[in-house]
Amino acid sequence: MSFVKRTVVSTGLLLLLFLLWEGACRLANIPIFILPAPSRVLFVAVTQAPLLAYHAAMTGIEIILGIFFSITAAIPLAVVMFVYPSVEQAFSPLLVASQAIPVFALAPLLIVWFGYGIWSKVFMAAIIIFFPIVVNLLEGLKSCDSDYRKLFHLMGAPFFQSFRYLYWPWALPYFLAGLKVGVSVATIGAVIGEWVGAQRGLGYLMIQSNARLRVDLVFASILWLTAIGIFLWILVGAIEKRTLTWTR
Known part of the structure; x- marks a missing residue:
């Protein structure tokens, strides 16, 4: 199925x-404070855009910093x-265990350690992004063709030269695939941190709106979070397309 057909089918289903x-909201006359209609959600998302943008800016900063710190730590570890x-045998169980711990259990601890400011949310986002990057990059490095390894070894290439010209280009598609997975779920960490304790952010706005029975504003916040993840x-994906020119 071509890209155009996939887009048409996905848009049609949506x-x-x-x-x-x-139709269900209108026919059943469901109250707005229980389940607002999509038209109401879209209306609130547009009319309350300044408020949503104010909180989305903080959530976006938390996510960007979380991506930066996770990449900075994930590449050397991998x-x-x-x-x-x-080292892999020693750290692999710890990495798996870190993903088995519910993020809700970590959020209160990060609030205690780093306070109600931005850093607790940054580290929460970084923890979620970290695992898929490490695992995918490590798998990419290990999957390097053995014949190429032997060739670089026979030519006397030092490790750093082999890493620059062989291992890193070979593992780059894996790294970017893990990064795509990480950034798509990065909003989860930031929002959970804001739910536990924050003074600004889309997660904070969702908690405040829910307490005031502004369910339409909660859905509008979710819509903005979805837009951030898709962006x-x-x-x-654009970086991947521009970087991996040799794969085409």
Whole structure:
């Protein structure tokens, strides 16, 4: 199926879902404070754009910083685990265990350690992004073709030269694939941190709106969060397309 057909099918299914949602809300006369219709959500998302943008800016900063710190930590760790298999054997159970811990359990601890400011949310986002980047990059490094490894070894290439011209280009598609997964779920960490304790952000706005039975504003915040996730996904996809020119 071509890209155009996939886009048309996906858009059609989404519109059908919204039409069913809209019809159900109108026919059943569901109160706004229980389930607002999509038209109401869209109206609030547009009319309350200044308020939503104010809080979305903080959530976006938390996500960007979380991506930066996760990449800064993930790349060296993946390289060390690749070079020293004993380090991989020691850290792999810890990485798996870190993903088995519910993020809701970590959020209160991060609030205690880093306070109600931005850094607790940044580290929450970084924790969620960190795992898929490390795992994918490590898998990419380990999947490098053995014949190319032997060729670089026979030519006497030092490790850093081999890493620059062989291992990193080979693992780059894996790294970007893990980054796409990470940025798409980065909003989860930031929002959960804002739910536990914050003074600004879309998660904070959702909690405040829910307490005032402004469910339409809660859905509008979710819509803006979805837009942030999609934008980051598209941005990484554009970087991937521009960087991996040899794969085409």
